[in-house]
Amino acid sequence: MLKYLFRRNEDIPPGTAAVFFGFSSIIWFVVGTGLGSFNAAKLAFPDFVTGSELFSFGHMRQVHVLAVIFGWISMAFAMAMMYITPALGNTKLWSEKLGVWNCFLWNVGLSLGLTLLWFGMTSGREYSDFPWAIDLYIAAFIALPMALNVWMTILKRRTQGIYTTNWFFGAGVFMVTIVFIVGNSPEFFNLTGLSEAYLTWWFAHNVLGLWITPIAAAIAYYTVPKVTGNPLYSHRIGHLHFWSVVVFYSTPAAHHLMSAPLPEWLKSFASVEGVLILVPAIAFVSNLLLTMTGKWHMFVENVEIKYTITGVMLAIPLNMQGGFQQTRAINWYIHGTGWIVAHAHLALLGFSTFLEAAAVYYGLQTILRRKLYSLALANFHFWFLLIGFAIYWISMTIAGLIQGAGKIYEVPYIDVVIAEHPYMIARWIGGTMVFTGNIVWLYNMYMTAKAGTEIPEGRLPHELAYER
Amino acid sequence: MSWKMDKPLYSLTDEEQNSAATKVWEGESLGGIAEDNNRLPSPVVWLLGLTIISAFLVTFPLWGQRPTAEIYEDYLKLMNSPAVQAIDGDRAKMEYIVANGKSSNARIQGQLDRHPLEMDDLRMIEGQVIELQRKGVDLGEYTVVGPHVVLANFEGNWKADGTRERKQPWWDKGYTIDIFYVAYFCIAVLIVIKRLPHYSWQPDHSVAH
Numbered sequence: 001m002l003k004y005l006f007r008r009n010e011d012i013p014p015g016t017a018a019v020f021f022g023f024s025s026i027i028w029f030v031v032g033t034g035l036g037s038f039n040a041a042k043l044a045f046p047d048f049v050t051g052s053e054l055f056s057f058g059h060m061r062q063v064h065v066l067a068v069i070f071g072w073i074s075m076a077f078a079m080a081m082m083y084i085t086p087a088l089g090n091t092k093l094w095s096e097k098l099g100v101w102n103c104f105l106w107n108v109g110l111s112l113g114l115t116l117l118w119f120g121m122t123s124g125r126e127y128s129d130f131p132w133a134i135d136l137y138i139a140a141f142i143a144l145p146m147a148l149n150v151w152m153t154i155l156k157r158r159t160q161g162i163y164t165t166n167w168f169f170g171a172g173v174f175m176v177t178i179v180f181i182v183g184n185s186p187e188f189f190n191l192t193g194l195s196e197a198y199l200t201w202w203f204a205h206n207v208l209g210l211w212i213t214p215i216a217a218a219i220a221y222y223t224v225p226k227v228t229g230n231p232l233y234s235h236r237i238g239h240l241h242f243w244s245v246v247v248f249y250s251t252p253a254a255h256h257l258m259s260a261p262l263p264e265w266l267k268s269f270a271s272v273e274g275v276l277i278l279v280p281a282i283a284f285v286s287n288l289l290l291t292m293t294g295k296w297h298m299f300v301e302n303v304e305i306k307y308t309i310t311g312v313m314l315a316i317p318l319n320m321q322g323g324f325q326q327t328r329a330i331n332w333y334i335h336g337t338g339w340i341v342a343h344a345h346l347a348l349l350g351f352s353t354f355l356e357a358a359a360v361y362y363g364l365q366t367i368l369r370r371k372l373y374s375l376a377l378a379n380f381h382f383w384f385l386l387i388g389f390a391i392y393w394i395s396m397t398i399a400g401l402i403q404g405a406g407k408i409y410e411v412p413y414i415d416v417v418i419a420e421h422p423y424m425i426a427r428w429i430g431g432t433m434v435f436t437g438n439i440v441w442l443y444n445m446y447m448t449a450k451a452g453t454e455i456p457e458g459r460l461p462h463e464l465a466y467e468r
Numbered sequence: 469m470s471w472k473m474d475k476p477l478y479s480l481t482d483e484e485q486n487s488a489a490t491k492v493w494e495g496e497s498l499g500g501i502a503e504d505n506n507r508l509p510s511p512v513v514w515l516l517g518l519t520i521i522s523a524f525l526v527t528f529p530l531w532g533q534r535p536t537a538e539i540y541e542d543y544l545k546l547m548n549s550p551a552v553q554a555i556d557g558d559r560a561k562m563e564y565i566v567a568n569g570k571s572s573n574a575r576i577q578g579q580l581d582r583h584p585l586e587m588d589d590l591r592m593i594e595g596q597v598i599e600l601q602r603k604g605v606d607l608g609e610y611t612v613v614g615p616h617v618v619l620a621n622f623e624g625n626w627k628a629d630g631t632r633e634r635k636q637p638w639w640d641k642g643y644t645i646d647i648f649y650v651a652y653f654c655i656a657v658l659i660v661i662k663r664l665p666h667y668s669w670q671p672d673h674s675v676a677h
Contacts, residue, residue: 087499163498222501231502231673235493236661240508243660247653259613264621268527268642275523276650279516286512328532 001104009097014086015367017099017149021079022364023449024107025356026442028071033435035064040428044421054118062122062129063114068348069127069207070110070138076356077215078102081150081169083363084222088166089157098149105141109134123187125196127204132187139181147173164238168218171246175210179203194261201256208347209249209277216311216352217241217284219359223308224291227362227462228298233290241283248276255326259335267328274326281319288312302462303378304358310386311354318343318351333408338420339400342393349389349434357385357441364445365461370452372461377444381437388433395426480662490665494675502677507667520650524643529636535583537597537617538607539576540590542569544597547590558587565590583612593617609634 001020004012041048042057049055086093093099113134116122122129130138150173154166162170183203186196225232232238254262254270289312292298298305321343325334334340365372372378399420406416455461470482479486493503508516546552546565555561566584571577596617600607611620623641624633 084499088501090497090499159496159498160492161496161498163501163503222499225501225503226499231504231671233504234506234508235503236505236664236667237508237512238503239660239664240657243657244653247649251649261618261621263623264636265623265640265642265645268529268640269645270642271527272523272643272646273649275526276520278519278523282512282515282519283508286509290506290509324526327527329526330532332532 001100004097004100005104007097009095012096012100014092014096015083016096017093017103018079018082018363019367019449020100020103021075021082021106022360022367023445024103025072025075025079025360026438026445028067028075028110030435030438030442032064032068032072033431033438035060035067037428037432037435039064040424040431044424044428053120059118059120062126063118065127066117066129067110067114069212070113070142073212073348073352073356075103075106076360077172077211077219078106078146079363080215080219080222080356080359081146081173083367084219084359085150085153085166085169088163088222089153089159091153091156091158094149094152094156098145102142102145102149105145109137109141113138123184125186125200125203127207128184128187128200132184135180135184135187139177143173143177143180147177163221164232164235164242165218165222167238167242168214168221168245171242172211172215172218175214175246175250176207179206179210183207197257197260198254198262202253205253205256206250209245209252212348212352213249213280214242214245216355217245217280217315219355220284220288220308220312223304223355223358223362224288224312227302227304227308227460228292228295230291230293230295233287233293237283237287241280241287244276244280244283248273248279252277252326255331258326258328258331271327275323278319278323281315281323285312285315303372303375303382304362304462306382307354307358307361310382311351311358314346314350314354318346321346333404334400337400337403337407338396338423339404342396342400345389345396346393350393353385353389357381360445362461364448365452365455368449368452369455370448370461371455373444373447373452377440381441381444384433384437384440388430388435388437391430391433392427393430395423395430399423399427476662478662479666480659481665486665486669490669490671493665494671494673497676500677502671502673505665505667505670524646529640533636534611534613534620535579536608536620537593537600537610537612539571539579539583540585540593540597540612541607542571543585543590544594545569547587547594562587562590589615 004016038049039057039060042060053059082093082099113130116131116134117129121131123131128135150169154162154170157166180203183199183206185191186199191199221232221238224230252270252273254266255274258267258271288309292305292309295305299309300306324330325339325343361372361378364370402420402423403416405411406413406419470485471480472482473480481489493505543565546569547561551568552561552564555564562585566580569580571580592615593612597607600610600617609620609622610617620634622634622636624635624637627633
């Protein structure tokens with residue numbers, strides 16, 4: 001990467017930034033899930049690694065969460081944007097050099113931020129844990145350069161129309177920048193109490209709703225038509241999806257604080273909006289599944305489609321849970337339990353991860369012009385990811401229900417801990433399977449870059465997947 | 469941007485604009501991707517309607533609202549009565565209170581059924597409720613949050629003294645905003661979609677691909 005930082009933009013091969021973002025994202029995925037596996041082991045086996053403050057759960061948990069969100073998910077998004085945005089505009093990325101610098105500064109800033117968190121320097125606010133200096137760094141050197149590259153590429157496109165994916169990309173980088181700056185304002189302006197609580201969850205909700213969910217969906221809008229060769233089922237449903245994300249995902253933040261002394265009308269408003277999250281979800285799932293018409297065999301045969309459609313289908317339980325668990329009637333039972341942890345993993349490790357993985361698989365093969373080194377390893381990765389995630393999700397959902405019952409019926413805390421112990425072990429097994437699968441993925445993509453069969457001009461990687 | 473209003477549910481765009489749109493639609497390859505112009509399948513339209521109705525129904529105050537202090541007034545009166553004092557054990561005392569403290573007011577009885585409590589809970593709120601009764605305030609404006617009895621966060625109708633009733637009004641601001649918000653959204657999306665070429669037209673992808 002370093003050799004490209006000081007080259008002229010014209011001398012940097014197209015796709016370079018995307019490749020660096022792609023490999024960075026996989027490495028951060030390995031790191032993030034490794035930390036997740038370590039943390040899960042601490043919950044399953046309380047005597048595992050004790051005696052050091054640095055390796056205590058309180059220090060390690062936030063490093064895991066932010067490594068996954070800012071390292072894996074967001075860098076995979078950046079990778080997708082760096083190659084999909086220009087491809088859809090029949091043009092080149094506005095500035096490969098800016099993209100390479102963006103990737104370099106992203107890795108440096110994230111490493112620094114996570115190290116600070118590890119050493120205990122934190123804002124203490126969940127999801128926006130980074131200290132304020134790192135927040136400003138992220139806004140200036142991570143979010144804005146990425147946004148600039150995406151917007152300028154869309155502006156300089158060689159087509160008149162803008163495809164659905166690029167609506168989401170263009171809007172997503174705008175929305176995440178605003179969410180990041182406003183959501184971290186409690187630290188900049190020393191806001192406390194209810195204002196701090198509300199803005200903390202406004203950030204946490206919107207980083208999911210206006211960044212992770214729409215960008216992951218945008219990737220699926222690209223991958224499915226591109227790989228299957230089918231036209232997108234409906235441009236019209238794309239409009240419904242896009243505008244309902246903007247309208248209904250941006251408003252329900254207060255539903256994270258249903259027991260807080262916020263005005264009750266705000267909770268009622270947010271709770272209705274929370275259920276209406278199902279509107280974009282229905283539009284998205286129906287549009288993508290109908291696009292698959294006549295090509296369902298690819299769900300079995302093709303790696304990218306297998307990942308994408310699994311991710312699309314996981315949007316169904318994700319939004320059914322998300323829509324209804326925030327209503328007063330259900331929230332009183334599951335709030336503050338492992339159910340929420342399971343739901344968060346359904347969103348980040350289920351729905352979005354599968355869509356991003358498809359983008360990284362497809363993008364790296366296309367840009368490097370190399371066929372996947374091993375289809376068997378890719379399938380191994382898929383199944384370890386899916387089974388590991390499923391074990392995690394199911395076990396944590398059950399643990400959450402046990403915790404909820406314990407909370408409501410005032411069962412002594414230690415009895416609840418004992419009751420959920422088997423599920424903590426299952427959680428660790430599931431998380432470790434995901435981690436193992438990711439190590440295999442990293443090896444597979446490294447070998448693809450190094451020794452993958454070259455793809456001849458005019459052919460696409462998925463067309464050659466089964467050719468020797 | 470030419471508008472046509474004679475058949476708004478069919479199309480809001482005139483022929484000239486439609487033909488310009490269809491030309492671009494068919495003539496451009498967006499990175500090798502094409503798009504069809506299918507309408508929302510009718511089961512999906514029904515599902516969306518059901519979702520919007522459900523959103524209001526499942527969040528209705530009935531479901532999961534906190535209990536008010538008002539509903540426990542009779543329980544608190546009974547708990548120190550000689551009949552209850554003579555009963556052995558908290559469980560039996562509570563059963564007696566629930567059986568004999570039924571309210572003739574269906575709204576209050578409904579809330580009592582949804583918010584059962586134990587003798588220890590009653591003991592925790594007893595002093596706070598007596599204090600509020602001494603002040604002569606409306607207990608319907610106070611909610612029971614765990615062991616605390618606190619002024620509710622509702623913004624209801626204005627009272628004669630210039631303060632607001634702390635009870636959820638039928639026109640609750642949150643739901644009112646939601647109704648307008650959803651209505652505006654539906655209208656805006658309808659306009660966006662009706663500005664596209666009608667769904668009876670499907671692009672010929674062989675032109676650009």
